[in-house]
Amino acid sequence: MNTILHSRPFVLTASLLLATALHAAAPTLIDDFANPAHTANGAGRMLFTDKDAGSQSSATQRCENGVLIVQGELKPGRGAPAFISIPLLLAPDAKPADASAFTGVRLKVKLVQGSLSVQVASADVDNFDYHAAPVVAPRGQFTEVRVPFAAMKRAWSAQTPLSTKLVTSVNFVAFGMAPGAFAFEVDEIGFY
Numbered sequence: 001m002n003t004i005l006h007s008r009p010f011v012l013t014a015s016l017l018l019a020t021a022l023h024a025a026a027p028t029l030i031d032d033f034a035n036p037a038h039t040a041n042g043a044g045r046m047l048f049t050d051k052d053a054g055s056q057s058s059a060t061q062r063c064e065n066g067v068l069i070v071q072g073e074l075k076p077g078r079g080a081p082a083f084i085s086i087p088l089l090l091a092p093d094a095k096p097a098d099a100s101a102f103t104g105v106r107l108k109v110k111l112v113q114g115s116l117s118v119q120v121a122s123a124d125v126d127n128f129d130y131h132a133a134p135v136v137a138p139r140g141q142f143t144e145v146r147v148p149f150a151a152m153k154r155a156w157s158a159q160t161p162l163s164t165k166l167v168t169s170v171n172f173v174a175f176g177m178a179p180g181a182f183a184f185e186v187d188e189i190g191f192y
């Protein structure tokens with residue numbers, strides 16, 4: 001009996017260490033766009049379009065002088081929304097990170113044309129309906145925007161709380177039901 005009581009602190013400590021190893025803490029800085037090929041966390045740059053979903057949207061992204069520059073054209077298919085997504089993985093291996101110490105996402109952004117949303121992907125969502133919120137900022141000038149996790153909602157699924165302990169990426173999403181051009185620039189993105 002005495003051995004069990006003395007081993008309890010060891011078991012609790014071991015459990016906490018294992019949980020920490022499985023879900024590393026999310027970095028404060030997600031990306032500063034200094035590297036054209038990789039995020040600040042070493043993940044490769046990606047861009048997904050709606051072409052596999054029946055639409056024909058297109059976009060380009062490039063990094064110049066520490067700024068991500070994105071422009072494109074939304075072209076929805078029949079009865080399908082148009083979208084592009086630029087995911088910023090928190091780790092090169094796409095393993096979840098624990099962002100529960102933070103309140104939300106902050107970004108220094110310049111909206112040029114069209115709409116933009118910021119989306120937080122978590123490992124427990126399996127239908128791509130991640131938590132998102134629109135980015136609201138004046139057009140044509142860099143502005144720091146803070147998007148609280150609590151303001152993010154899922155579009156078509158039952159509303160559930162964002163699993164901040166299982167965050168895999170933070171994504172920029174341009175979308176719409178009508179054809180149209182979009183453009184935005186991002187100087188930095190991170191958690192706050």
